[in-house]
Amino acid sequence: MSTPFLFDLSKSVLKYRKIQERLHNKGRGIQVGKTKSGNRHVPFRLNLLFFAVFLLFSLLIFRLGYIQIVQGDQFESELEASSSEQQARIDAPRGLMYDRNGNIVVDNELALSLxxxxxxxxxxxxxxxxxxxLVDLISIETKENETLDDKIDKRTKQDYWIATHPEKAKNLVTDEERAQAEENDENENEIYNLQLSRISEKQLSSLDSELKKVYIWGQMVSGYYDTPYRIKKDLSRNEAHQISERLDSLPGVNILRDAERQYLYEDAFPDYFGNxxxxxxxxxxxxxxxxxxxTDEVGTSFLEKxxxxxxxGKKGTVTNGNTTNGRRGNDLVLSIDMALQQQVDTIVQEEVNSMSGSFINNPNAYIVMMKPDTGEILAAVGxxxxxxxxxxxxxxxxxxxxATxxxxxxTEAVTPQTTIIDRPLELPSTEPISSVYNMGPVNYYDAIVQSSNIxxxxxxxxxxxxxxxTGQSWSNTTYKKAFDTFRYxxxxxxxxxKTGIDLPTESTGITGPVNYPGRLLYLSFGQFDTYTPMQLAQYVSTVANDGYRMKPRLVKEIRQPNPDKQQLGAVKKQYEPHIMxxxxxxxxxIDMVQxxxxxxxxxxxxSAYSEFNGAEYAAAGKTGTAEVSVQQDGSGDSIDGxxxxxxSYAPYDNPEVxxxxxxxxxxxxxxxAKVIGRRALDAYFNLKENPQAPVPEENQEENAATGE
Known part of the structure; x- marks a missing residue:
């Protein structure tokens, strides 16, 4: 290899001489002596300094020359080798999820992705x-009641039509419009938008015979340039085999080892795992x-998010065939007891199904079970x-x-000794108010036990x-202040x-307007503002916990991954109970109300005696009935419902659920509601005495098929 020197020795010497000359001419405070002939000369020490600089420059020039001439080829080949290294990142599996008893509830399964x-x-x-x-090599899965056409948006069809009908697409825009677009420096975008607007539904319907190809093409162009994009996850063995045989003729196509998320109990706990x-x-x-x-996949909802x-997980890498292993993400230990969750889910289904025809719209029922002293959610069924x-x-x-x-x-609006005559109450500009029956004299205790609205x-x-x-009028100031006091x-x-639950979002309910005084009365017995089932669960837990409101949690711990999935790894983070x-x-x-x-x-x-009579545990509770107006699905009519x-909570003396x-x-x-509550508490105490593992859902389906 022929490589010129970076420095020329003669130039360095010349530079040295010029420095001497410059110092001589400018005389920057340097003492200069004279020879016997009268000529000036540079002092000996400065000559020595210049000579040392000259030697250093010479060594540097020699070293650079050696590197360029002798070792140049070696460095060049190493550079070429390093630049040609191919590095690929391998997706690492996400962490697992366990229930509070160490049962895996969310797992990973090896899958192949196209x-x-x-x-x-x-x-x-x-x-x-x-x-x-690819049309002949892979199948496209659709959900129940979904067609392939449903999976393809209109823009994808329009883009595909333009790609497959370039001349017809070109004719959708006139020459004058093209010229105008060029003048506006928006040639491509403006023409493209005009084409999109002028593609007819008839032209799009001509694609119906090749929808599978449209879908695959749409997936191919959805990703970013030079970045692998998943067209299909979880290839079958036959699909992977056929594609592998044809990779040489399918540039850009590859098969990636992937981890498919498995939600093992999505029937009993369907949504809060997330996606x-x-x-x-x-x-x-x-x-x-x-x-x-x-191209990474991330949690998009609830616990996954x-x-x-x-x-x-921490990704691994493959560099020229050498693999650096990645690491599975950290594992979550949930507060949920999956065996209890399954049993309570079954209880709710049985009770709702027994009331066929009793619901105005599709049947809904909710129950949340919580540990009042920690806020840990044991079961959450909707x-x-x-x-x-x-x-x-x-x-x-x-x-x-x-709470009222x-x-x-x-606030001293009443005292422990206050007694009210429970009988219908009629007030100006307010609908008559009454309890389930006329109870006569009631104090605070009777009002809760018998549920007095009055x-x-x-x-x-x-x-x-x-x-x-007394003929007294409501004071706008005082009744609105009473609203604020109640809500405080x-x-x-x-x-x-907000309950503070560890989820990305939650509702705080609906606060009604305070424009009528009579609504204050409805607020006091639960027929005005609205609350979520989770808020109701936090409320009863606060009462049971002697007035301490705990932050509800779905995750107890974060654990390091253990290669043996059946064993939990070391604790990385443990969430302590949080008093809000x-x-x-x-x-x-608080004691009196308990x-x-x-x-x-x-x-x-x-009001719940008949449902709890004979219970083997001591409980406390409160019933609730709200008269509401429900908009009927389909007709839109409002129906009284x-x-x-x-x-409820139990045991009364030392609440644990x-x-x-x-x-x-x-x-x-x-x-x-009372029946579901009683049966759910029974399930909790039965499992406490006789612990059970959750039943895998495939076994549940088999049992249902055989009637076991």
């Missing part, structure tokens, strides 16, 4: 040829900044709609009365300074406030 790497240099015709070849999918485009920059690749950072537990809100009826009584006692109404009126029967205390229980607030209410009043709630299920006149609710049940949209009043 990918396509789109390149700008590839022509449209080449992509179409690849799509045509994974492609990075949403609006969040792409955020994920790229965190080191994600454009909430704990994405922990569940994400019949046909688990997400409604945190997103749907309902009027909860008399279940709010314990405590609010009244704390007592609660008097709490509200006293708080607003209104005395019925209710929020301390978790009613109308302590009720701003006298502890004596005692009244015990009477609800233990006193013969209690009933919401049933029930809250609470249950909040909501059954909305019934035609008429029913005991269903």
């Amino acid at each position: 990918t396509y790497t789109n390149k700008q240099s590839v022509s449209t015709e080449e992509r179409l040829e690849i799509a045509e070849a 994974i999918g492609s990075i949403p485009r609006e969040q792409l920059d955020k994920y790229l900044a965190k080191g994600y690749a454009r 909430q704990y994405e950072t922990d569940l994400r 019949h046909q709609n688990q997400l409604g537990i945190t997103s749907n809100s309902y009027a909860m009826g008399s279940t709010v009365k314990p 009584v405590m609010t009244g006692l704390e 007592y609660m109404s008097y709490v509200a009126m006293n708080m607003a300074g209104y005395n019925p029967g 205390y209710y929020s301390q229980f978790g009613l109308g406030a 607030n302590k009720l701003d209410i006298n502890n004596n009043y 005692e009244a709630m015990r009477g609800v299920v233990n006193q013969s006149r209690g 009933i919401n049933q609710a029930f809250i 609470t249950a909040a049940v909501v059954v909305p949209g019934l035609y008429e009043s029913s005991n269903v």
Whole structure:
């Protein structure tokens, strides 16, 4: 190899001489002596310095020359080798999820994915040829009641039509329009938009015979350039075999080892596990900044999304055949007891199915079971709609009365000795209010045990300074202040406030307008503001926990991955119980209301006595019935209906479990909420005495088929 020297020695010497000359001419404070002949000369020390610099320059020149001439070929070959290294990143499996007893509830299964790497240099015709070849090699799965046409959006069809009909697409735009677009410097975009707007439905319907090819082509062009994009996950063995044999003729196509998420109990716990999918485009920059690749899959909802950072695995790499192993993501230990979850889910299904025809619309029923002292959620069932537990809100009826009584006692609107005559109440501009029956004289205890609407109404009126029967008018200032007071205390229980559950989103319910004084009375007995089943669960847990409101949790721990999936890894993070607030209410009043709630299920006149009579554990509870107007699906007509609710906890002396049940949209009043609550508590204590593992869902299906 011929390589010129970087430095020329003669130039260095010349440079040295010029420095001497410059110093001589400028005389920058340097002492210069004279020879006998009268000529000036440079001092000896400066000559020595220049000589040392000259030697250093000479060594540097020699070293650079040696590197370029002697070792140049070696370095050049190493550079070429390093630049030709091929490095690929291998997706690592996500972390697993376990229930509170160490049973795997979310697993990973090895799967093969078909990918396509789109390149700008590839022509449209080449992509179409690849799509045509893949039509015969893979199948496209559709969901129940979904067609292949449903999987393809209109823009994909339009783009495909333009790609396969270039001349016809060109004729959709006139020469004048093209010229105008060029003048506006928006040639391509403007012409493209004109073409899209002028493709007829008839032209798109001509693609019906090749929808599979349209879908595959659409997937191929959906990814980013030079980045593998998944066209299909979970290839069958036969599909993978056929594609592998043809990879040489399918440039850009590859088969990737992947991990398919397995939700082992998605029938019993269908939604809160969440889902994974492609990075949403609006969040792409955020994920790229965190080191994600454009084609990575991420958690897109609920626990998968909430704990994405922990569940994400560490990728491995393959460099010229050498593999660096990745690592599975961290594992989550949920608070859910999956065996209890399955049993409670079965209980809800049985009770709802036994009431066929009792629901105004599709049947809904919810129950949340929680440990009141930690906030850990043991079971969360939503019949046909688990997400409604945190997103749907309902009027909860008399279940709010314990909070109303405590609010009244704390604000001195009533005292422990206050007695009210329970009889129908008629007020100006307000519909008549009554209890289930005329109860006669009731105090706070009777009002909870027997569920008096009249007592609660008097709490509200006293708080607003209104005395019925005297001709007194409501004061706008005082009744609105009473609304604020009620909602202040209710929020301390978790009613109308965020519960803080470890999910990306939750509803806080609906707060009604305060434009009529009479609505204050309906608020006091649970027929005005609406709350979610999760809020109701936090509320009863706060009462059971002596006034301490705990943050509800679905995840107890984060564990390091263990290669043996049947054994939990070391604890990485443990979530301690979190107190959100302590009720701003006298502890004596909390004790009094707890005692009244015990009477609800233990006193013969209690509203839940018949359902809990004979229970082997001591419980406390409160029933709730709300009269509501329900919009009927289909017709849109509003129909008078009933919401049933029930809250409970046990054992009474040392609560370890609470249950909040909501059954909305019934035609008429029913005991269903109380029955579900009693059976759910039975299941909890039975499993405590006789622990069981959850039943795999495939076994449940087999048992159902054989009638076992």
